Structures are given as structure tokens and as C-alpha cells.
Amino acid sequence: MPKTRIGLIGYGGIGRVHAAAYRAIPFHYGLPAESIEIAGVATTRRETAASAAAEIGCGFFTDDYRELLARSDIDAVDICTPNNSHREIALAAAAAGKHVYCEKPLAMNALEAESMAQAVDAAGLKAQVTFNFRFFPAVMRARQLIDEGFLGRIFSFRGRYQRSSYIDRDKPMSWRLQRAHTGGGALFDLGSHILDLLYFVLGEFAAVHGTLDTLIKERPRALGSAEMALVDVDDIALLHARLGDGTLGTVEISRMGTGATNDLTFEVFGERGAMRFDLSDPAWLHVYDARDVDSPLGGERGFRKIEAVSRYAGQRAPDWTMTPDFMRTHAECQYQFVRSIWNDSAPSPSFADGAHIQKIMAGAERSSAKGGWVSLSDV
Numbered sequence: 001m002p003k004t005r006i007g008l009i010g011y012g013g014i015g016r017v018h019a020a021a022y023r024a025i026p027f028h029y030g031l032p033a034e035s036i037e038i039a040g041v042a043t044t045r046r047e048t049a050a051s052a053a054a055e056i057g058c059g060f061f062t063d064d065y066r067e068l069l070a071r072s073d074i075d076a077v078d079i080c081t082p083n084n085s086h087r088e089i090a091l092a093a094a095a096a097g098k099h100v101y102c103e104k105p106l107a108m109n110a111l112e113a114e115s116m117a118q119a120v121d122a123a124g125l126k127a128q129v130t131f132n133f134r135f136f137p138a139v140m141r142a143r144q145l146i147d148e149g150f151l152g153r154i155f156s157f158r159g160r161y162q163r164s165s166y167i168d169r170d171k172p173m174s175w176r177l178q179r180a181h182t183g184g185g186a187l188f189d190l191g192s193h194i195l196d197l198l199y200f201v202l203g204e205f206a207a208v209h210g211t212l213d214t215l216i217k218e219r220p221r222a223l224g225s226a227e228m229a230l231v232d233v234d235d236i237a238l239l240h241a242r243l244g245d246g247t248l249g250t251v252e253i254s255r256m257g258t259g260a261t262n263d264l265t266f267e268v269f270g271e272r273g274a275m276r277f278d279l280s281d282p283a284w285l286h287v288y289d290a291r292d293v294d295s296p297l298g299g300e301r302g303f304r305k306i307e308a309v310s311r312y313a314g315q316r317a318p319d320w321t322m323t324p325d326f327m328r329t330h331a332e333c334q335y336q337f338v339r340s341i342w343n344d345s346a347p348s349p350s351f352a353d354g355a356h357i358q359k360i361m362a363g364a365e366r367s368s369a370k371g372g373w374v375s376l377s378d379v
């Protein structure tokens, strides 16, 4: 029976989600519990590493991730740290011969991302980016239908990821608001997700025109502090984009979407039909078939819901009728990564995919700074 032992690096908001999702995989797929094991955890402080290990139930913890890399009982590392450490840790992991699973955005910029993709390829290791939203069956069905030509020629697309997470001007400074730690703002944090979904269902981007802005330019250095610190990343990013085949679309990204909780949607419009996905109703892919008869009184034409729900191939529990959620997409993304190790197959989304998203974001930043369209071949 294949077995993968993971070293988890970083145990903040998403590290905890990853730990819970690994544990769920054997239950989803009827596997022995020990087929996926978190063998050790690293954070920046011994106290937090110790409490993480207690929560996870793993025997090893450290405040130096290199100690995880030196262990022979660890096959792969999972990087759940702020963006400015992804490259250093991934390169060290590749040098130590560990497979790498890394949170999004892959890196601080396109060059870093490409160097990471090259390092894991050169070492012959499996490496995957956590673009978890791809793993809703409705999103996977969208990709299949487009590949099968359901939409015919695609006229245009529209993506949107809005949250209201930064509308409170008293929300203090954090690593997510500092370029040196994060590489970019809402564009990197939220934009990487929606750009990946559009890339996954539609294909490579060729050019981008972006306008980025920072609506709240300074924030308290700490909660309740009168001392202010400069925000040097965007909190809103509006993009026009062209795909490799010339298709035009728009992408709207914001942390300042008052009233939005976690509002991610995409729509694709084609000559034979259209489709919509909405993260707040993720069981369904909404599709419109322009070939349906429209008379009398509209005939049978109109959007209908495809019953994608939880149809994960081979899933034992829960049954397919249960609505999938954020945790389930993380478990599925991780499951595909460990299966790529077990089956010696290509992991997806790969680091090269992560590097493509990084190029789109770099193009949008350059366009916003200098004006005009930026071809991704120049990034």
C-alpha cells in the first residue's frame, strides 16, 4: 500500500485547513489511515510548533523547517507560509529530494516561480500548487464541456473574486499588506485563484491590461495603535485580458467589495451556449444551450443546473448528493498530489501552471504602472 509522509511547514490559517484535509482523504476514498500521515510540523516559534504538533497528533515539531527536510521519514513537504518564503523552502526541499506541495500564489514574482518550476523538474520531484477551487466537480465539468465544444467559439469571459475583508480602516497591518512579504495585494491573494480557474477552463492568457489601486493607503501598525504604517499593495485590481486564441474577457478582484463574503464567480459566453459557476452555490454548473428550442413561449431554452454536486471519481463518503465545500476541495487537491507520487504521474496544477498565473499578475501590475496592454511574452 503506498504511503506518503508529509512535513507541514506553517500552521496558521491555512496550515490548519491542510492538516484537517489530509486526515479526511482516507475517509473520502476508503484508504488505510496511515497512507497519508503528517510526520512533522514546522513554524517560526517552538511554542506554536509544539501546539501545532499536539493538535495534529504528530511526533515531531521544530522552529527550523530545515530539520524537517533532513528527516528520512518525510517524503514531501507542504508549504503553508507567507509568500516571501515559498521559493526558499521549495528550493531547499528540492535539494533535499522531497516532493513539494505549495500554497498559492506560488511565489513573489514570475522569475521566482519559474526558478521553482525548473528546480523541481530538474530534481525529478512531484510539485503541485494549491489552486484548490479547481477541484469542485462543477468546475471540472465546465472544463470538460468546453473541451468537448459545448460552447462552440467562445466570445468572451468574465471572472470575479470579491471579499470585504479589508473595508474596516482600523484593521491593522499584516504581512498580506506589505509587498516585501506578499509580493502583491488582492491581485495575488484573491486574483491568483480566479485567474487559475479561468486558465484551467479556458487555457493560457496572452496579454493583459490592468488597473490596480489601494483604497486605504495606511493602517494602524497593530490593533488599536495610533502609529500608522503604509500599505504598499493593491486592494482592488480590474483587468482586461486576452487569451492565446484572442478571446477577450474581464476579471474583477477586490478586498473592498462591501457586502461580499467570498464571492467568486465566472461566466463564459460562446456561440452555442454559455456557462456560469458561483462559489456560493458550488454544487452546480449553470449552463445555457443556445440550440434548445425557444418556442412556444421560450420553449425549453434557458439556463439549467448540471448536477455535478460531489461526483468525485471513486469517492466512498460522503455520497455524491452532498454539497462540496472549501475543505473538500483542499482534500481533493492534496489527494491528486499524493496520487501523482503513488502513480508517478504528472501533478496538476503544476509549478509551471503556478508560474503562468504569476506572469498574468506581473503583466497586470506592469500595465497598471505604465499604462497600455502588456503581452505576457514580454513579462
Ligand SMILES: NC(=O)c1ccc[n+]([C@@H]2O[C@H](COP(=O)([O-])OP(=O)(O)OC[C@H]3O[C@@H](n4cnc5c(N)ncnc54)[C@H](O)[C@@H]3O)[C@@H](O)[C@H]2O)c1
Pocket: 009, 010, 011, 012, 013, 014, 015, 042, 043, 044, 045, 048, 065, 080, 081, 082, 083, 085, 103, 104, 105, 130, 131, 132, 189
Ligand atoms: N488556497 C487557499 O485557500 C488559501 C487560503 C489562505 C491562505 N493561503 C495561502 O497560504 C499561505 C499562508 O497563509 P496563512 O493565511 O495561513 O498565513 P498565516 O499568517 O495565518 O500563517 C503563516 C504560518 O507560517 C509560519 N511561518 C512563517 N514563516 C515560516 C518559516 N520560514 N518556516 C516555518 N514556518 C513559517 C507562521 O509561523 C505561521 O504558522 C499564503 O501563501 C496564502 O496566500 C491559501
